[in-house]
Amino acid sequence: MNTGVTQLLSDPERKFNAKELAALAAYFRVVMFDTLHDRGTGHWGGAASSAELTTSLYFNRMNIKTDESKWEDRDRLILSKGHASMNLYTILANRGFFPTEELATFRKLDSRLQGHPCMKKLPGVDMSTGALGHGISIGLGMAMAAKVTNRSFWTYVLVGEGCLNEGQSWEAIMSAAKFKPKNFVLMVDYNKVQLDGTEEEIMPLGSLSDKLKSFGWNVCPHAYDGNNTEDVLSSYDWMDQDDVWPKAVIYDTIKGKGISFTEGKSSWHGAVIDDDSYAKGIVELKKDLQNKEAVL
C-alpha cells in the first residue's frame, strides 16, 4: 500500500473530499483486481464500475457505526447488483467492519465472504442479494419502516441497468411513487453493459430518466459521471436540495473501469482474470492510483 492511501485509511471514520475519495476508489480497484485474480473467481466488470459510487457513500455520506453494524438508525445500502460483492467487501473491510486480511477468503469454503453478499454472515451487509431485481422493493420496505417507526435513516439502492430488466424492479418503482418514503434513493450504475452484451443488444431501456419520471419519481436533472468523485458529490447536493420523494440518480459509468482492455466489455463481466491480463491490468490500475495520490 502506498503511503498516501495508507494515511487516509488510518482514520476511515472521517468525511473524505473528492480527491481523497478518488484515491481511495483507485486503491480499492487495485485490491479488487488483486483479490479476484488470486481467487480465480468473481466479477470484475460491475465491481470496477461502481467503485466511486460505493466509496463515496461509505467514506463521505452514510451514517454508520462499524462497531455496531446493526445500529437501528444507520443508513442502509442495498447492493441490488450483488455480483459486485468484491466491491462491497473491499469497502466494508477498509471502512472497518472486518479485517482486510479476510478478503483473501472470498468464495472459499467456510468464508463469510460469499459469492454474493450475505447479511447473516458478514457485518456491514444490510441485505443479502444475488438474484437481480429485488433491491428496490427491499429498500422501499426499509424506507417505509423508517416512517412507521419514526426514524430518519437513509436507504440507498444501487442497481445496474441489467437489474432493471427484471419486472419486479418496475413493480417496486411504481409502488415507491405511491408511498413516497423520505430519504429513499435509487442509484443507477448506468454502464450500459450487461452480462451477455450491451444494453442496446440485450434490452434497450430507452430514456431511463423519462421512464422514472413518468412513474412519478423525482429524477436528477442530468446524469452524473459516476466514476468521477467530484460529480458524485455534487449528486449528493442534488439529493439534499428538496423534500420530494422518491429520488433517483442516474450515474453514467464504465463497466470494467480503470483498465483499457476491460472497459465497456461484457466479456469482462465475470471472466476469470488470467495471469497475462493481470500483469497488464495491474500496471494500469497502479498508475492511476499513483496519479490520484500525487494530487492529494
Add this chain to the structure above:
Amino acid sequence: MSVAMREAFGKKLVELGATCPELVVLDADVSSSTKSGLFGNAYPDRFFNIGVAEANMVDIAAGMATAGLRPVVNAFSIFLALKATDQIRNTLCYNNLPVVIAGAYGGLSDSFDGASHQSICDIAIMRAMPNMQVIVPSDARQAELALEYALKQDGPVFIRLNRNPMPDLPASDEIGTVVCSEGSDVTIAANGITASFANEAAALLAKEGIKAEVLSVPMVKPLDVESIKKSVAKTGKLLCVEEHALMGGFSSAVSEAFMKQGICCIFDAIGIEDRFTESGPYEPLLAKYGISAENIANRAKALCK
C-alpha cells in the same frame, strides 16, 4: 359451521394490532377477500396495499422486517407460492426474516375460480425452503392460534388458510396435533380442513365396527412425527389426507419421516393426483378429487382388510 378461517384471521390481526405496534399488514389488492382489510380499517397507518405485485410485496415486507417491524403479507396462496417464490426463498428464508406469509384461498377452496386459482402445490414449495415453517390450520380457531404462534417466531412462517366456513374441531390451546377421536384399528392423519371429513369418515367406519383414530395435524414443518408415530404404534395402519397434490406435501413429509426412522406400517394417502383440478361448488369438487368422508372411509377400510 364455524366462521371462515379468513374471517377469524382478519379479526385476530386487528386484535393483535392493538398490543403489537410493530405489526404491519400488507396485501396485494385482495384485502377484501383475504380480510386483511379489517386491519386496514383499524390501523390505516400500518396497512399497505401494494397492488397486484406479490413479489414486490414480499420483498417490501422483508425490508420492513430488517428494520424491526413484524409484517404479515396476505394474498392468494397460489400466487404467493408461485409469483413470489424467489423473494420468499432468497430474501425471507435465506435471511431468516420474521415475516408471516398468509396464503389465502388454500387448496381447492377458491372452488369456482378453477385451476388457475386453486393452490395445490404451495405446501410442497414452502416446505422445500430452509428456515420456513409451514402450518395448515384445520379450522378458524387453529388459524388464530397459528397467527399467534407465527408472530412469536424469529423467522418466516407460512400459514395456509381456507376460504370457506368449515366445521369446528375439538379446541386446543396452542397450535399442534389434535386427537379428534381415539381408535385402535387405523390412524387417519388429516391435514388442514380435511380433518372434518376424516371425522365424518370415522363415524361411518364406527358403524361398520372399525375404530379409527383421527388426528388433525396442522404442523407440516416442523412435522409432528411423534403424535403420528404414537398412534400408528397402536394401529399399525396410516391413512394421510391432504388438500394438496400428493407430491411434496403433507403425505410426502410423513412418508419421508417414517422411512427415515424405519417405521413400517400399512399406508395410503389421499390428496390430489398428478393432474389439474376444475371449477365447481366446493364440497362436490373436493369429493370429485377424493376428499370426502365416503372416500376416506373406504380407503381406511381397505387398509383394515
